[in-house]
Amino acid sequence: MPTTLIKAATIVNEGKTITADLLISDGRIEKIGTEISAPADVEINAEGLHVFPGLIDDQVHFREPGLTYKADIWHESRAAVAGGTTSFMEMPNTVPNTLTQQLLQDKYDIASKQSLANYSFYMGAANDNLEEVLRTNPREVCGIKVFMGSSTGNMLVDDEHTLEGIFSSSPMLIATHCEDEATIRQNMELYKAVHGDRLTPDMHPLIRSAEACYISSSRAVTLARKYGSRLHVLHISTARETNLFENNLPLADKRITAEACIHHLWFSNADYAEKGNFIKWNPAVKTREDRDGILRAVLDGRIDVIATDHAPHTLAEKQQPYLQAPSGGPLIQHALQALLDMHQAGKLTLEELVQKTAHNTAICFQLDGRGFVREGYWADLVLVDLNKPYTVGKHNILSKCGWSPFEGHTFTSTVMHTFVSGSLVYTNGAIVEGGNAQRLMFNR
Template structure:
């Protein structure tokens, strides 16, 4: 494949050739070879494909919400070329049999993928850790999430096993003992977008996250474990992780939405951790902009509209986001709140470096040809029904965003927005089998 006249993030205009799945040449005036696919990128900016280390593609068990086929199409249309799926599917990914089952579904993916193993009362550490896991996680700390929550003793054991196997541990850090049950007693009722969803933010307190992150970092320090904190929603938690030398991610919804948005979102804004105050959101944004936060990841957690249109306590937690992450961040670049270099660090270079994806995350010769082409002068409003996730809605409805024109995985175009949202057969591979 030859991409001609593309502007790189550093402002240079170059041609880029991909061969055998990798970037072979970056130069001026490269000539097309016989039978070589060519993409005219005049006026477009060429970025490294985004790496989303936190998605829930729901398969197996909840295919009405999402599948690997629909989730990966959504990823590709959003410029995401690698995703990492979490273990709390049904059945959860806690042993080799369930890992193999999930990987069989993942082979339908248009984009590259990793699979996180999980920890619960049924997990088989020796068996699971022999699999090519991306990480052990999302490990739920005393978090009221059904059969995936674990206590401190089991968490320490998981860290020890993972450390011996040189597997990172991704932690969902909320301390359920610090939830404020009285907040739900004040729920004024209502369903869907008319529900009083702010009660959920009052219930799952900021202190519950802050304390859990502090405890997780302390235990990991004692165990010498390789720890990563998922979806940090408070600036205090980010600071604790940073001071401990532990990496963390922030979601687009915690970065761009706050409790002020819950009047419009209702149950569609229920998530774990919940949205925080506008003051905390702004402080979180500052840490994203200044380099304290290591990466952005979506916690893409789709549910159907019908599932969300119920009362607050019955509605499932989570929002979709894999298709809108990069487009929303590029709009932040347009509005001069983030630099393009910083966005590339957050969604490409940062996750690749943190999780040992040595050939991903940069537009450099010898790196994997996982790329996305965008027109930074073209914006469009987000419409949930026009997105490619099976759930058909977005918490960012109506916001301006910069969507990719073309997405390339392994040197092949998998999504072409200029050709009417055309998808081609996926070349997705397990990134841990491909190291």
């Protein structure tokens, strides 16, 4: 691999901001210092640019295999690196669902040939595959995914015996989607009784209600406390749920952690009038008070990680009536820019942004050699111009679905360069093919 020297960068890392040079060799950061004069194959003048450790997204849906008409690893990994995300962890509700070790390996085989970003894949849990789940290698797989709320195929885990088995026996991180299915079904029946099939997107957070989220999240936390499980609750969507989590322990010592997603930090129910199904997610985007409460929990340490839940659907699918339109949307390309807009608005510091998108994700998942700008670590880096506006349009959306809930929005910042495992994969608006994407490994 070519050596790269990045000069005069403003590096945001581990709670500090410094100006320094970085020398990249054999995929790793060889040296950080002032006035590095070592010869290099490539030199980048980073004066005026900020350098962050690449974002690590612990929740994406890249749809491969089985749903590649709407997304695939090739397209979505390119959208990721264009947005400064250098590593992703992908969910098991593909087709077929990732419920066996062989199906899990099949996804790794695809990524090894197609992905431009570093990758890992969750093993999926169902009501009837506990033995297969427990065969998962903690060193080589990010975690076990449990849908404690509806999902595609056979992935709703609502059998109490199975849940007890997973929480009592899993040797690794359990990531949960928490919405109480019985509450959601009851709410849906009530709304259909009044409105028939003429339901609208603004009803989504009332059907997939705050109560449904809290019932399920509190159940997961109770199980984790009972068995001492390593639990990670995904996409917290209500202020009430944030009180289930603690902020009085070092992150490395926490057994129960939580994640917030970009859409729950950016949108509120006031946005359904304009965005409609384009902000229809599960769990639902809820009130301004919920949005603000989630941000408070991010800042005070009750919520540990920020991710995307990137989940593309085609434009035609999202333009259907509310009941037919699927939940989810593309976010990974613009996650960092959205957070930088929040920084510019005074909502979080750059150091907090880096902590929640890189450092903490690495600590939560015990990632090997990633998530920090450190000598000897893999060179997963993003270089950003904080003062170069960027307008989202169809011409620059890289997700296969071709649309974004941010379409038409002008962000305050632009991603200039992205390095994945020491390889320059995105520069000045263009993808650089090839790369050095790696399977993520975990210190467990």
